[in-house]
Amino acid sequence: MRDFDYAAPTTLADAVMLLSRGNGAARPLAGGTDLIDHVRTGRLAPDTVVDIKKIAELNVLEASPQGLRLGAAVPCYRVYGHAAIVADYSALADSGHIIGGVQIQTRASFGGNVCNSGPAADSTPSLIALGAVCVIAGPKGTREVPAEDFCTDPSKNVLQPGELLVEFRIPARAKNSGSHYRRFIPRNEMDIAVVSVAASVTLDDAKQKIIAARISLGAVAPKPLLATDAAAVLIGQVPTDDILAKAADAARKIATPITDMRGTAEYRTHLVGVLVTRVLQAAITRAKGEKLDYRPGH
């Protein structure tokens, strides 16, 4: 593996300073499950690796009436091990549970997953569907970017040199809300999404009509997408099969997938429809407060 230096700052200011100094040749290390592999294979060539796991701000995990704060370096197992997340921000738990195997989940963080900015990243659609905002620290101070605007292209995002993703802020959940994330993979685990979908829905007091919805698609465009039109189809509607099919159609329209070894463009577009329908059904089940019968991979 390429030679590099290692630093483990304990303050945000020091981390920003270290990342700024390297002129782009410093890379943050959270769980390392992508970074170390990418350095080994030569995809990344950092001079300095900045371990950001010792910084308090990046480890915050806090659910309150104001919403959820999720530090960028919090590993997956803490996400799906958090009762409030499982109950109220379920899509995040769904994502965290299927990123790599259990060993990877000990280390991999949502922040790292989002910053790698893979179109098929498993955490990004859930964050988008739940309306997360990315809090970014940098040499010029702090700024906030909505999750759907964070990634720009495969392996590219809005972070400027020296900037560091600190945490996600996710709005509090309205009552009668439910969310779900699911991906399609050929195996049942340990795979990269061929297509993935996250959705969040809120039902009216009678739990009949959808009053709010957000849908996000992964692996069907250069970056994870917010499917605004698909969500709009649902508002004010009773989620019949017909309505869900319309939402699926709208989602398919914005998919611009590529053909690669994981699937053809045509197949992926087809899967968008299948998954949007299934994920919406699951999110609605949860919004009704019913138990969702779901086994990852099935």
Place this chain on the structure above:
Amino acid sequence: MPTVYIPPALRDLTGGVETVEGKGQTVRAVLVDLEPRYPGLTAKLCIDDALRPGLMVAVSGTMSRQGLRTPVPANAEVHFLPALGGG
């Protein structure tokens, strides 16, 4: 008398005939017996007084690693087959 099965690729030497009878108590002896009747057969099957690399002989259904020395009982069947290994 032992029956020798001629591989399809060599049947031009036997006028298209699939089986021939040859006398002898070993594969070598049987081939010696056949050669005058089917000239060139031995050269196709053997090199340097041994079966060609990649070829094996089966006598009455049992593959042999003894090549031309393999004993051939009376009424046995002799087959020449590709050598096989395994995983």
Place this chain on the structure above:
Amino acid sequence: MSKKRVVSATINGNTTEFLCEPRQTLLEVLRNVLNMTGTKEGCTNGNCGSCTVLLNGRPVTSCLVLAVEADGASVRTIEGVACGSHLDPVQQCFLEGAALQCGICTPGFIMQTEALLEQNGHPTEADVRFHLAGNLCRCTGYDKIVRSVLAAAEFKRGEATT
């Protein structure tokens, strides 16, 4: 070359100091610096689970951990599972259940099973299969591994109640 670091970690209960380059993974240090070759390398990109160790009690693929990150941490490897001449219940159940063939994946499976049974004393077959999905075995078809994990869980439950 970047300066070597002194790292102090508790490995299988013993305080251990070692020197390493920042680019050396925990797997490389265990095997090549500390000569603890029980932890196996199968793929070096976190996909096979052969190099699984417990880092601060949680399973990790040690090929994707920098050794410098282990400073101040506790590390448990396959060498620390059996106690003297006694196999641990998980190892004993694997042995009795014929849960290994070539054995190269076995240390990783043992460590991952230890992690599972510490969290969940009553795993179902589906729980076991999900938890072990990050550990590849190409010989056994997993049948006897899964049965042995379930047997170990049962054994441990019995042990806990007596």
Place this chain on the structure above:
Amino acid sequence: MATGEKRKYKVIGTRPLRHDGVDKLTGRAQYGADIRLTGMLHGVVLRSPHAHAKIKSIDTSAAAALPGVRAICTSADFPDQVGRIVELGEGAVNMRHLSANVMAHDKALYKGHAVAAVAADSIHIAEEAAKLIKIDYEPLPPVMEVLGAMRDDAPLLNDDVRMTEMGTVKPETKPSNVAAKFLFTKGDVTAGFAKADIIIEREFRTATVHQGYIEPHNATVLWNADGKVTVWMSTQGTFTARQQTAELVGIAVSDVKVVPMEIGGGFGGKISVYLPPVAAILSRKSGKPVQIQMERAAVFEATGPTPGSFMRVKVGATRDGKIVAGEAWIAFEAGAFPGSPIAPGCMCVFSCYDIPDARVEGYDVCVNKPRSNAYRAPGSTQVAFAMETVVDEICEKLGVDAAEFRIKNGAKEGTRRVDGPVYHRIGMIETVEAIRDSEHYQSKLTGPNRGRGIATGFWFNAGLKSAVVATVNLDGTVSLIEGSTDIGGSRTGIAMQLAETLGIAAEAVKPQVADTDSIGYTDVTGGSRVTFATGIAAVEAAKEIQKQMVERAALLWEVDSASVKYEDGKVIGPAEKSFSFAELAAKIHEVGGAVIGHGTSSSAEQGGAFGTHCVDVEVDPDTGKVQILRYTIAQDAGTAIHPSYVEGQMQGGVVQGIGWALNEEYFYDDKGVMRNATFLDYRIPTCYDVPMIETIIVEVPDPAHPYGVRGVGEVPICPPPAAIANAIHAAVGVRMRDLPMSPPKVCAAVMQKK
């Protein structure tokens, strides 16, 4: 469950703990990459980025100048091999091709082909140095697919390859990618098809797949100052590794010693050598031991695979369900150099059935992929996929039960195969009957998009040569030395046969695998042969011990040895004199030296093994994904020595077959670069993908083995793709004829049907 007679053995059929179990469970077992030698260097192999390219020049000067670099090698360091054909135990190998595969000569023939190697003080320095080696390539167009490679205008890989038939080349033959043609006929196939009421002819393709062993290839080599070379490695065969290494570096076989380390899976892929000759040259040049371990990507890109294939199979049957004729045309991808298992593929395609008239034609074809290697019943899985789905279609069209059809047409003792020989006692029909009568097959499968399929498979099983030495210890134990490297617990299976013959406990035998200087010639652990052939050698050794123990007892009792006999683990003399084995062992030194028995096997050949599988699947018609709901395998093990490890072979083979069926494949881009050379994207099954694999051990003893053993390792991989394809058809009505039956393909097939 074992069928057949009731227990007649004391040790055979029991389940003792494996002798190497504790070492492997505690991390103490030493695998190839675990050896540490003083002053050991680390080697790295530089590999071609091109699938097909001329190597115009190699400049190693910058790499050699890097501090810490101790040696560099290229093909220039290897002796010329010309075109020698050498028997390497499992088959004849062209040494020029083997040498060019270990280190590319003037051409790189696949992405990942070794072109140079470096040894340095650390792995990191070696990696940096490898990057500094400058190679001037002239890229050539690659050819990646078997039918394309057979065309006259296809890019030519090897200018010394011309099509051979029965080992000879017709004089007018031009160089081509087609390396060999095989033809097998039985009866008159035209007349046969004329008798058919129904004829099904279908085309099939299978993708290139890898054995997928978890342990990467490795070698640690010391070229000593006295010219003696020691190789520590994981290998399926120490003796073939020794011969290959010696031949490739140009020294006497006796100057090489191969020390078998524990081996982390092989499945046929660890027979050919890749690294030992390279590490040997690097050691010679540096004067230090050199260790090389392959990276996982190189394991996929440069070792292994079993061929992708194109097959056309045609079968005719009468209305009353009798197969009357079969015809097959099969082409296998050999990879960069000739040598695919096309011959066994041809010989296996109709091997499960009694077919009066048949014809099989096969071709071995070079393409720009790694040189193919054996993989568990090499060639048989591909053809079973084709044949068994055609059989299923015939059953469907005739409306007959798939098990009954197989019983009616199944091969049995006396059936003549298409390649000529007549079967001895085999258990094909017994395995189908076991499935037919199983609770699984008899149960009702309910639910939408669910279906059940069955399929049968065959593998020859090899005999080959083995040697063992067994020494009686004074405490009544026996030390057993064998040459068969132990990949799956075979040490215990061999020890049990020795123990059974001596009438002692399995635990009283202490087996170990020895290096090539310490045991007689032993062929590879492959061909499902170890429990059979090394078992025969162990039985021979035990018989020799019996004889010597009788003589020692006679001396102790001062009687004629003719009046002493060995019976049931006891030595019995006149006048009710008797010793247990342990009692006598304690006294052997009173009347002589060590009691050592040895045994070899060389001429015994196996009768072949069959298995029949039954699988229930559920297909998600919207995504094309197939879930395995239930799986049962019935296989003829002859006599199961250690049932747990027989079941283990069956279960492991099935799951490999499931991977081959559903998701495993090499993805190449248009430049011939493999895009999925990781365990993330080369998708072998995880435990979360499969159910428990139910096993039925059928026992039809093989008369060629003293206890009736049939090898069990290979045949379980053959039926799964066909069984699953048949189950998919039962579930959603589509016939899948292209492996893997991955979700996009199944989805497309279901959509097309709609």
